[in-house]
Amino acid sequence: MSAELSTETLFAHSDNGGLAYVAGPVNREWEGSEIVDDIGGLENRTHSDALLILTSTLPATPWQQDALLRTVRDRGFAGIACQNARVADDGAKRLAERFRITVLETDDPFKLAKACWHLLEARDALTLHYIRKVAHAIEYPAAELNDLLAHFSANIGHSIALIDEGGPLLESRESLPADLHREIDFTKWLSTAASGRYTAVSVRVDSPARQGLRLIIYGVGIGDRQLHALGTVAEVMMPAVAARIMIDEHATVSDSAEASQLIRDFLEPRSRHDPHIERRMHQRGWGTAGAHVAFHVALREPAATYSVHRAIRRQLETSGLPAPRTSTHEQGVLGWLTFAEAPSPAALQSHLTTLRQAFFSVREHLDVAMGVGSLKFGAAGLVDSINEATGASRMATGLSKSGYLVQVERYGVEELLLTWTTSDAFLPAAETLLAPLNAESGALVETLAEYLDNGSIVQATSQAMGLHRNTVSMRIQRAQQLLGIDLSSSESRLALHLACRAVLGRR
Amino acid sequence: MSLTLERDSLAALSLGFSLFGSGGGGSPHLLRLLLEQSDDWPIEISSVNELEPSTPCFAPAVAGSTLLFSERLPGQDAFAPLLESAERWLGTRIPAVCSAEGGGMNGLAPLLFAPGRTVVDADCTGRAVPSLDQFSLLVDEVPGLIVVCDTGANGIVLVQSDRPADIEKMVRSALVQAGGVGNVLVAGFTIDDLRRHAIAGHLERALELGETWMESSCRADSSAGVIGGLRRIGAGRVTSIVQDLDDEHVHTAQIVGERGEVCRLIARSEFLAFVVDGRVHAAAPECLVAVDPLTSEILEATALSVNQRIEVWSLPVDDWWYRREHRLRRVTPAEYRLAGLDIARPDSTRAGGNDVR
Numbered sequence: 001m002s003a004e005l006s007t008e009t010l011f012a013h014s015d016n017g018g019l020a021y022v023a024g025p026v027n028r029e030w031e032g033s034e035i036v037d038d039i040g041g042l043e044n045r046t047h048s049d050a051l052l053i054l055t056s057t058l059p060a061t062p063w064q065q066d067a068l069l070r071t072v073r074d075r076g077f078a079g080i081a082c083q084n085a086r087v088a089d090d091g092a093k094r095l096a097e098r099f100r101i102t103v104l105e106t107d108d109p110f111k112l113a114k115a116c117w118h119l120l121e122a123r124d125a126l127t128l129h130y131i132r133k134v135a136h137a138i139e140y141p142a143a144e145l146n147d148l149l150a151h152f153s154a155n156i157g158h159s160i161a162l163i164d165e166g167g168p169l170l171e172s173r174e175s176l177p178a179d180l181h182r183e184i185d186f187t188k189w190l191s192t193a194a195s196g197r198y199t200a201v202s203v204r205v206d207s208p209a210r211q212g213l214r215l216i217i218y219g220v221g222i223g224d225r226q227l228h229a230l231g232t233v234a235e236v237m238m239p240a241v242a243a244r245i246m247i248d249e250h251a252t253v254s255d256s257a258e259a260s261q262l263i264r265d266f267l268e269p270r271s272r273h274d275p276h277i278e279r280r281m282h283q284r285g286w287g288t289a290g291a292h293v294a295f296h297v298a299l300r301e302p303a304a305t306y307s308v309h310r311a312i313r314r315q316l317e318t319s320g321l322p323a324p325r326t327s328t329h330e331q332g333v334l335g336w337l338t339f340a341e342a343p344s345p346a347a348l349q350s351h352l353t354t355l356r357q358a359f360f361s362v363r364e365h366l367d368v369a370m371g372v373g374s375l376k377f378g379a380a381g382l383v384d385s386i387n388e389a390t391g392a393s394r395m396a397t398g399l400s401k402s403g404y405l406v407q408v409e410r411y412g413v414e415e416l417l418l419t420w421t422t423s424d425a426f427l428p429a430a431e432t433l434l435a436p437l438n439a440e441s442g443a444l445v446e447t448l449a450e451y452l453d454n455g456s457i458v459q460a461t462s463q464a465m466g467l468h469r470n471t472v473s474m475r476i477q478r479a480q481q482l483l484g485i486d487l488s489s490s491e492s493r494l495a496l497h498l499a500c501r502a503v504l505g506r507r
Numbered sequence: 508m509s510l511t512l513e514r515d516s517l518a519a520l521s522l523g524f525s526l527f528g529s530g531g532g533g534s535p536h537l538l539r540l541l542l543e544q545s546d547d548w549p550i551e552i553s554s555v556n557e558l559e560p561s562t563p564c565f566a567p568a569v570a571g572s573t574l575l576f577s578e579r580l581p582g583q584d585a586f587a588p589l590l591e592s593a594e595r596w597l598g599t600r601i602p603a604v605c606s607a608e609g610g611g612m613n614g615l616a617p618l619l620f621a622p623g624r625t626v627v628d629a630d631c632t633g634r635a636v637p638s639l640d641q642f643s644l645l646v647d648e649v650p651g652l653i654v655v656c657d658t659g660a661n662g663i664v665l666v667q668s669d670r671p672a673d674i675e676k677m678v679r680s681a682l683v684q685a686g687g688v689g690n691v692l693v694a695g696f697t698i699d700d701l702r703r704h705a706i707a708g709h710l711e712r713a714l715e716l717g718e719t720w721m722e723s724s725c726r727a728d729s730s731a732g733v734i735g736g737l738r739r740i741g742a743g744r745v746t747s748i749v750q751d752l753d754d755e756h757v758h759t760a761q762i763v764g765e766r767g768e769v770c771r772l773i774a775r776s777e778f779l780a781f782v783v784d785g786r787v788h789a790a791a792p793e794c795l796v797a798v799d800p801l802t803s804e805i806l807e808a809t810a811l812s813v814n815q816r817i818e819v820w821s822l823p824v825d826d827w828w829y830r831r832e833h834r835l836r837r838v839t840p841a842e843y844r845l846a847g848l849d850i851a852r853p854d855s856t857r858a859g860g861n862d863v864r
Contacts, residue, residue, distance in 0.1 A: 059847075060752055060753070061751065061759070061845075061846070061847070062749065062759050062761065062771055063759065063771045063773060063780070063782045063785075063787075063847060063848060064846065064847045066769060066771065066782060066784065066785035067782070067785045067786070067787075067847055068785070069785055070784060070785025070786055071785070089747075089749065089761070090746070090747060090761065091746070091747070091761040091769045091771065092769075094763070094769050095769040095784060095785060098767060098768070098769065098784070099784075
């Protein structure tokens with residue numbers, strides 16, 4: 001038996017006249033269909049396993065419903081669709097089950113009959129039907145690619161997604177089942193796939209902006225003829241989608257540049273209290289009143305900043321954070337959360353936890369580090385928080401053991417500095433600096449560290465170490481000789497002090 | 508040929524009339540109790556052929572709500588004022604009495620007039636019907652008929668009209684005035700009219716049917732599916748009873764049959780049709796009898812309830828209804844504006860079997 005006309009393919013048809021299941025076998029296939037005004041108008045012949053479409057409504061009385069079902073059965077039909085079929089009483093539904101007749105309701109029998117014709121006999125007509133729908137969809141303005149896919153999906157009546165091999169990037173209507181995604185052949189120009197009750201057709205999207213994309217149309221019960229028609233539809237839609245990707249990319253880059261410039265202007269010390277910049281910030285929806293927490297995601301490897309910006313923005317949009325503002329900034333992406341009033345510590349922690357989770361999700365695909373500023377108030381506070389976040393992200397890029405994440409709020413300034421001394425970049429430098437001391441005696445590094453800890457005072461150091469002051473003086477002089485550094489310089493002392501902390505901390 | 512009716516036969520006769528009630532017409536039980544107390548047994552029943560054709564006759568009946576009737580027990584002389592009015596209007600004594608409605612309680616009503624009047628074995632319906640204009644004499648529009656009716660508070664209305672529908676409407680109004688139930692008496696006809704426009708021998712048939720039903724020992728042999736003229740056409744459990752959207756008096760009981768078939772027993776004041784899997788198996792004027800298989804109680808249409816197990820039997824009515832098209836038209840379901848339930852060929856209906864698969 002042909003599976004072209006079945007409950008599933010009819011339900012999958014976008015223009016089936018408002019079809020709804022009422023009674024009888026749920027999954028049914030039919031050899032054909034026939035539309036009549038009245039059951040009495042049927043020729044007295046059997047209609048082997050066909051679907052009867054009545055333009056009249058289901059009779060109101062239970063016995064007339066029974067009689068109709070009996071006639072449908074006696075004439076060989078395997079299903080009936082008519083208006084108002086939902087009024088079928090329990091007995092009629094029981095009888096439909098008994099006679100193995102599927103009862104369907106349709107608001108428009110003629111549309112249903114046309115859908116049957118499409119599925120059974122008129123593949124080209126079905127294709128044309130879909131193409132018309134696509135043409136109608138293009139008439140509607142689409143603000144971005146998401147909108148365009150939504151219009152296509154709404155018009156053709158099937159789910160649409162833009163995917164790559166990693167998974168769906170954009171989905172409209174129904175989520176793409178992971179099993180179905182696994183079945184898609186990414187090597188072919190046009191390919192069909194099936195998984196469970198789902199079937200799909202996909203086409204490669206030739207976009208210079210993004211590689212490896214496919215446009216996929218999918219749904220439950222889409223039959224072979226529908227897939228064939230939808231394949232053509234996907235091919236017709238693809239250029240529009242590819243063009244839209246280009247337009248969106250260009251818009252994103254332009255917008256990103258503009259936003260980035262605005263951030264730079266805002267952070268300029270001489271621009272503080274500049275009403276023009278304030279107004280531009282407001283026009284972007286970047287209000288400076290209230291409380292702010294900034295974060296900066298820095299790239300650890302070369303990549304297109306706007307691509308990273310897009311990935312981060314998408315991640316943040318689905319994270320549930322309260323409307324994060326984002327922009328490219330300093331080889332990375334700057335963002336901040338704004339609150340009308342200061343959030344409670346618990347609420348702030350909750351938001352920061354969500355932010356961290358979003359960051360770690362992004363890190364699964366991109367090698368980035370993130371710094372998070374502290375909660376600050378007003379325009380000046382926003383500047384401070386941004387500066388904190390930017391500085392923290394610079395530190396975070398070398399901090400593998402903190403997961404490339406540094407939160408200013410978690411550390412004091414001193415601790416932050418010390419944390420920095422354990423960074424992947426600083427430690428090797430510190431070890432190189434102190435290497436001459438270690439080569440002679442490990443006691444030299446310890447004595448030097450204790451000396452610097454005790455304010456460069458020999459007496460205090462000898463007491464702290466339980467050594468004679470002459471021993472301390474000799475070791476310090478020896479260290480100066482070996483390092484070639486003048487310990488009277490405060491900068492030198494600070495560098496040596498940090499290096500000692502880093503090296504001794506590792507031990 | 509006359510029939511002598513013994514007091515002992517009253518139970519079987521009541522049962523016979525219950526079967527012809529087709530689920531309506533009221534229970535003969537109360538009239539049977541009244542008659543059992545009478546001293547005038549046995550009662551001679553005359554056939555229409557034994558009497559002088561010109562003999563005037565009347566047909567008494569209780570009309571209206573049978574439920575109210577059971578709450579307002581009739582006196583034995585309740586018909587006396589009506590009969591007196593009819594005789595005064597006609598200017599002659601009416602010596603013969605026949606049954607107006609040979610189904611339900613009214614089948615026994617003529618026996619109340621024995622031995623003062625000659626009880627004639629003729630009936631005006633052959634089954635229970637809901638309207639006066641379905642009485643055979645009115646269906647055939649016998650000229651000169653009058654109908655006398657209670658209006659309550661000793662009031663009486665006498666209607667004479669050539670239009671049966673007018674008589675029905677006038678009498679129905681009088682019954683409403685009388686409180687929903689009252690006595691009715693049809694007169695102005697003769698034995699000769701009965702021979703041509705009524706169902707002769709119906710009492711005797713009801714008696715035989717009642718006796719056969721009783722002899723079947725509460726249908727111990729019902730597996731055969733035939734008792735006398737009765738044919739078992741379905742059995743099962745009532746799963747729902749729904750009221751018709753257009754006519755609040757119409758109810759459809761859905762019955763799930765023993766083999767899963769979907770049956771419908773459609774009733775108004777009487778059972779009117781029985782449908783199995785979308786096919787009409789029996790319909791008025793044929794009588795439909797619902798029986799409780801456990802107690803053998805004959806169930807009235809109003810006594811059905813959800814989850815009850817029932818058997819449904821069909822009982823053919825007298826051929827009188829089928830001999831003229833205009834007669835049949837008055838008693839089929841279409842008369843009650845119920846579409847799709849008429850059976851075009853009654854003979855085939857009787858011969859038809861249950862084709863449930």
